[in-house]
Amino acid sequence: MTRILTVEDDERIRASVKLALEGEGWAVEESENGERAMEVFNRAPTDVVLIDIMLPGVDGFEVCRSIRKVSDVPIIMVTARDDTHDIVAGLEAGADDYLTKPFAPKELSARIRALLRRTRAAEPALSHLRFGDLEIHQDEGVVTVSGVEVHLTRTEFKLLCELANNPSRVFSREVLLERVWGYGYFGDGRLVDVHIRRLRTKVEQDPANPRHVVTVRGLGYKLQI
Amino acid sequence: MAGRGVTAPQQQIGLRTRVIASFVVLAAVLALVISLATYFLVQNSVVERREEVARNLAFTDARLVREQLLDVADRGAPAGRVSADVLQRSPADGVVVLRYGDIVHHTGSSFIDGSFNPQLDLPTDLTAVVADHRTGLQRVRLKGVPVLVVGIPLRIAGADAATTGLPSAGSGPTAWAEYYEVTSLADIEQSLQRLVIVLAVMGVSATVAGAFTGRWVAKRVLAPLVEVNDAVHALANLSFDTKLPATRDPDLAPLVSTFNHTVQALQERIDRDGRFASDVSHELRSPLTTLTNSIGVLQRYDQELPEPAQQAVALLGEEFERFQQLIGDLLEISRFDAGAQRLQRSPLVIGEFVRHAARLTCPDAVPVRIDADLEEAVIMADKRRLVQVLSNLAVNAQKYAGGVAEFTVRRVEGGLELAVLDRGPGVPASDRSHIFDRFARGATAGNRGNDQGTGLGLALVSEHVHLHGGSVRVEDRPDGSSGACFVVFLPANPVSIYDTEEDFEAAGIGPDQ
Numbered sequence: 205m206t207r208i209l210t211v212e213d214d215e216r217i218r219a220s221v222k223l224a225l226e227g228e229g230w231a232v233e234e235s236e237n238g239e240r241a242m243e244v245f246n247r248a249p250t251d252v253v254l255i256d257i258m259l260p261g262v263d264g265f266e267v268c269r270s271i272r273k274v275s276d277v278p279i280i281m282v283t284a285r286d287d288t289h290d291i292v293a294g295l296e297a298g299a300d301d302y303l304t305k306p307f308a309p310k311e312l313s314a315r316i317r318a319l320l321r322r323t324r325a326a327e328p329a330l331s332h333l334r335f336g337d338l339e340i341h342q343d344e345g346v347v348t349v350s351g352v353e354v355h356l357t358r359t360e361f362k363l364l365c366e367l368a369n370n371p372s373r374v375f376s377r378e379v380l381l382e383r384v385w386g387y388g389y390f391g392d393g394r395l396v397d398v399h400i401r402r403l404r405t406k407v408e409q410d411p412a413n414p415r416h417v418v419t420v421r422g423l424g425y426k427l428q429i
Numbered sequence: 430m431a432g433r434g435v436t437a438p439q440q441q442i443g444l445r446t447r448v449i450a451s452f453v454v455l456a457a458v459l460a461l462v463i464s465l466a467t468y469f470l471v472q473n474s475v476v477e478r479r480e481e482v483a484r485n486l487a488f489t490d491a492r493l494v495r496e497q498l499l500d501v502a503d504r505g506a507p508a509g510r511v512s513a514d515v516l517q518r519s520p521a522d523g524v525v526v527l528r529y530g531d532i533v534h535h536t537g538s539s540f541i542d543g544s545f546n547p548q549l550d551l552p553t554d555l556t557a558v559v560a561d562h563r564t565g566l567q568r569v570r571l572k573g574v575p576v577l578v579v580g581i582p583l584r585i586a587g588a589d590a591a592t593t594g595l596p597s598a599g600s601g602p603t604a605w606a607e608y609y610e611v612t613s614l615a616d617i618e619q620s621l622q623r624l625v626i627v628l629a630v631m632g633v634s635a636t637v638a639g640a641f642t643g644r645w646v647a648k649r650v651l652a653p654l655v656e657v658n659d660a661v662h663a664l665a666n667l668s669f670d671t672k673l674p675a676t677r678d679p680d681l682a683p684l685v686s687t688f689n690h691t692v693q694a695l696q697e698r699i700d701r702d703g704r705f706a707s708d709v710s711h712e713l714r715s716p717l718t719t720l721t722n723s724i725g726v727l728q729r730y731d732q733e734l735p736e737p738a739q740q741a742v743a744l745l746g747e748e749f750e751r752f753q754q755l756i757g758d759l760l761e762i763s764r765f766d767a768g769a770q771r772l773q774r775s776p777l778v779i780g781e782f783v784r785h786a787a788r789l790t791c792p793d794a795v796p797v798r799i800d801a802d803l804e805e806a807v808i809m810a811d812k813r814r815l816v817q818v819l820s821n822l823a824v825n826a827q828k829y830a831g832g833v834a835e836f837t838v839r840r841v842e843g844g845l846e847l848a849v850l851d852r853g854p855g856v857p858a859s860d861r862s863h864i865f866d867r868f869a870r871g872a873t874a875g876n877r878g879n880d881q882g883t884g885l886g887l888a889l890v891s892e893h894v895h896l897h898g899g900s901v902r903v904e905d906r907p908d909g910s911s912g913a914c915f916v917v918f919l920p921a922n923p924v925s926i927y928d929t930e931e932d933f934e935a936a937g938i939g940p941d942q
Binding site for chain 2: 220221224227306378388390422
């Protein structure tokens with residue numbers, strides 16, 4: 205059974221979200237603060253984590269970073285402000301996606317479903333791809349740079365595979381949003397930008413002058429052969 | 430000052446102009462007084478000196494002439510010859526006229542042309558004085574030449590009127606002659622004319638110098654005013670880091686202090702409002718999240734509820750959606766009021782974007798007409814805001830105007846125009862200016878019966894478009910059909926996706942902005 209951990213200090217929101225998610229047939233674990241969240245997370249395997257940024261004590265960014273250190277479980281940040289800074293900071297902390305309050309239960313379950321699909325996605329493509337010093341073993345979920353394995357989150361891995369399966373093809377941010385995050389055309393392009401940036405820090409020798417994941421002005425990104 | 434926002438009422442003269450004018454008038458009056466004084470002083474002293482010299486010379490000459498007259502008269506020579514001879518020998522260099530009874534003789538001169546006629550041209554005032562046996566002196570203009578005429582009566586004592594033919598004064602034995610000496614004043618007049626020119630040039634220079642001084646002074650005096658004006662102008666653009674530099678000038682210090690305090694108070698006020706909007710937003714979001722999730726759960730178990738409860742849940746759902754929309758719009762617009770809105774530009778392929786937006790906002794397929802060269806052109810714009818612009822215009826058309834008839838995109842000077850054409854009755858000219866006001870509702874939208882709008886949709890359209898530096902207007906449909914045409918102008922420099930990297934760079938287009 206799919207287990208979802210929701211970290212939220214507002215009891216009423218927590219209760220209503222729990223009801224809505226349980227309606228989808230998922231098991232919901234709760235935590236009202238950051239400290240307890242790590243305990244609950246370590247106690248049992250979790251499939252998706254929902255973290256509110258504004259938490260008393262340890263904040264959502266910190267919880268996100270702590271979880272990221274030990275797991276690449278999909279994380280959705282929940283923010284009460286559509287403040288660019290908060291959103292980008294949440295994504296930089298390792299979140300895969302974000303939601304702004306007030307979110308509709310349908311939206312939340314759609315996001316969770318998209319993340320769950322991603323984890324199980326097996327590409328019917330070439331399993332082993334090589335681009336200079338970058339090697340991708342798709343079926344094993346392993347990426348090496350100059351023979352050294354680098355650790356990617358599932359979202360980063362999915363993003364890299366999307367680009368790698370059609371090398372030299374330019375992907376607009378909208379297409380990537382649709383393919384990696386399951387959003388339609390009007391999703392937030394910052395999701396793509398932040399993940400591309402994080403991906404570069406892991407697979408590029410010099411992230412400021414990327415040789416693999418390159419920007420195509422005005423159009424989007426592509427993987428250079 | 431023009432362009433900085435200061436405009437004086439047309440009838441009133443500006444402070445700067447008044448200061449300059451004062452200096453000009455002062456300089457001109459001073460120059461005039463000094464020039465006049467100089468001119469008259471110089472004229473008097475030169476002319477007086479010349480008169481004195483001329484008088485002395487004339488007296489000397491007259492004495493000589495008289496002696497010779499007496500001399501020849503004694504010898505009984507004829508008067509006509511006598512006077513001519515005498516004049517020939519006169520040492521005077523000007524024109525000399527001798528009237529001796531009926532006989533008038535004169536010498537010629539270089540400065541008066543040959544038509545000189547002593548009988549007519551000598552000033553009558555002077556001849557009258559001399560005829561009265563008195564010495565006279567007069568400045569006149571003879572044939573256009575300025576001259577000084579000295580007239581001296583000569584008493585020919587002992588001459589016998591009968592023999593000499595000299596006129597006798599009255600019945601007495603004494604005969605009189607009249608001696609005039611004419612001296613040119615042309616050189617003096619020329620000098621004075623030169624002086625006038627010099628003085629005039631100096632006067633004009635002084636006036637111009639006065640104008641420049643006035644301008645400089647005005648600039649110095651008005652400098653703080655200009656600074657204040659610039660600061661206020663910056664403030665009007667909501668730039669709150671504007672501060673006037675501290676001054677020790679006791680006349681300006683209160684203004685500076687008041688201004689800086691006002692700026693600070695305004696900034697605090699706006700910050701407070703902005704924080705309030707943000708706090709309200711945050712506080713509202715939590716209960717809204719609970720509500721929307723709970724309503725979602727209710728709707729999910731809808732079928733298990735009794736019929737009246739189902740209806741209530743449906744109403745609750747609809748009304749909550751509208752309420753949420755209204756809250757969203759209010760929060761969005763309050764952020765505009767707090768000046769907290771920032772554009773988040775990213776590259777958009779125009780054709781793709783508008784077609785997606787049309788599909789998203791309209792349930793039925795609506796034609797989208799895009800200029801061929803814009804179909805695959807890229808602009809930098811805030812996608813979220815532009816989606817809201819097109820979606821609000823489409824929603825407006827669906828609610829009040831029978832739906833969207835067509836979306837068009839065309840290139841215009843300086844950018845592009847996105848238009849949403851509807852099937853309604855059109856917007857009357859009187860409503861066009863305020864249809865974008867908050868909570869403004871047109872005649873057809875006045876009925877709230879099944880009105881689902883928030884009253885903020887078009888106001889938000891206008892705000893989003895203005896944030897992009899563009900403008901929005903409503904007009905009749907260009908194809909002549911009934912209906913309104915909402916036109917959004919966006920300043921942009923569209924670049925074709927097939928253009929070079931340099932073209933993209935020049936247009937400021939890049940994915941990471």
